[in-house]
Amino acid sequence: MHTTTTIVSDRSLSLRSRLILAIVVLVTLISSVFVIAIWEIKVRLEAVAFGHMVEEQLTLMMAAPEGPASLDMRLLPDWALYTGDALTGMPATFAQLPPGSHHSVRVDDNYYQVEVSTQSETPAVLTYDITEWENQEHRVLLLMVLGIALMLMITLVSAVKASAAVLTPLRQLTERIAGVQPQQRGIRLSAEFTGNEVGRIAQAFDAYLERLDGFVAREKYFTTAASHELRTPLSVVTGAIEVLESQSTLIRGDAAAGRAINRIKRACHDMLGFIEVSLLLSREEARPLQSASATPVKPLVEHLIDELQPQLAERNTRVTVAAEAPLQLDESESLIQIVISNLLRNAVEHTVNGEITVRIKQDALEVSDSGEGIPTENMERVFENSFSTKAQGTGLGLNLVQRLCERLSWQIELQSEPGRGTRVQITFHPR
Incomplete structure (x- = not known):
């Protein structure tokens, strides 16, 4: 047996899910961009501030009357100056840096602001330990990430409630439309959904129902009128055939005439039957014959x-x-x-x-x-x-x-x- 199976598979998200997802994605993007921008501004400002400070400090040290080697670095516990023979003893990470300012250079678990002298005749490297600053930055970054996560949770809850409030009228309209039976006429829905955007959809659906009611009314009138107008001449023809059959002297001995009358009679019967079937199919509430x-x-x-x-x-x-x-x-x-x-x-x-x-x-x-x-x-x-x-x-x-x-x-x-x-x-x- 030949059969046709149609499978409708809708894997797309529901309107409510798409609305919630859109809100969550939008808030996530805005929050992420905001955090990244703030973080980038902070890092740049910090690099400039520390860079200027260390650069000026190196300039002062190199200008010392007795030379930088005469400075007592114990008075500056977070600072380290490498010049002369001390250059060979500094960490390899510093030795690889080109002349200029370098922010947040990591050596083991510590972070440094490094200034490499641009004067080739007196090479020197000055470092300033900014580990505590970097640790504070990491804590701030963690707090910002946690804040984004908390904001997303709040946004998700708010989006669920907001979507429910927004889509409830639409869901009610959908259920109301689904409850309309094909045989019902004169149904109008817009009065139940005034004061919101769904009301405009209900008004458009009411306009469609009004046109549909007019179409059904015209079809019912045509079906009823057509069946009535067809039955009348068929009844006349059937009556005339019965009169001919009663006048047996007219068709006695004429087999062809008898067959013709029988065919006409059968055709009238078939046409009346077809009218009944047409009425059955045109009216949904009609009962089978x-x-x-x-x-x-x-x-x-x-x-x-x-x-x-x-x-x-x-x-x-x-x-x-x-x-x-x-x-x-x-x-x-x-x-x-x-x-x-x-x-x-x-x-x-x-x-x-x-x-x-x-x-x-x-x-x-x-x-x-x-x-x-x-x-x-x-x-x-x-x-x-x-x-x-x-x-x-x-x-x-x-x-x-x-x-x-x-x-x-x-x-x-x-x-x-x-x-x-x-x-x-x-x-x-x-x-």
Whole structure:
């Protein structure tokens, strides 16, 4: 059996989740940029301040009357001056630095502001221990990171509450719309959602409902009027046929006239049945047509095949009826006839020089043919309205059959293989 399965997978985040995520990301970006900017400004200012201080101190030391070697560095516990022979004993990290100021140079666990003399004739390196400053900076940085984390938590809680407040009217509108039943008319929602942006959506939906109500009203009027106007002339024709049948002297001995009258009578009956089915499908609240007595399926199938004999002869196609069980249905004969006749006509239209088999089962009817089959690319569309592979086809037959089956809770199955034929089975489930 050919079946179509449509899986709708929406992996996108909900509107509420996207709103919360947007707020959290925005606050995170702003906070991070702010912290990075403050930190960069602090580092630059600190480098400039310490750089000037150490540079000036080195200039004063190098200008000492007795030379920098005469200075007592014990009076400056956080300072270290390397010049002359002392240059060979300073840490390798300092020896690799080019002339100029260098901020936050790490040696082991300590940090230094380093000034390398730019005077090549008297090389000197002055360092100032800023470890305590750097440790304080690290503590401040940790506090800033913790502050961002706390701000994110507060932002997340606030975003959840804010999104709930913002989206509650939208959720209520969604639930209200979902509760509107197709058969309800005159429903308006905007009065329930005044004073917020959702009210504009409700107003737009009300405008749509108003146009839809007008469309449904016009369709109901047309259906009712059309059925009334069609029933009247059909009743006149049926009455005229009954008068002709009562005048037996007019048609006695004229077999052709008798057959013509029977065909007209049958056509009127079929048209009245089609009107009833059309009303059933056009009104959602309409109940399926019931028959006063069970309708036997086999005689109906044989009658429909007899009416198709001219087309069958033209296409050199033979029809075989295999009744495996006596199948009777409680639905209207007109409804059952429309379903079976469309299946038979569809099989005849697609079969040339072949065979059609109708199997009547315990609770099912199967129509199979040896015709051209359905191309694989068209299998998904065979039940679509107005879809047909024939130039003169209307595409209404199988669509009508499917709609009736859905309305009556019957199951329709279709199998087809290009070049080898098609099989359609309808399983009748009691309601």
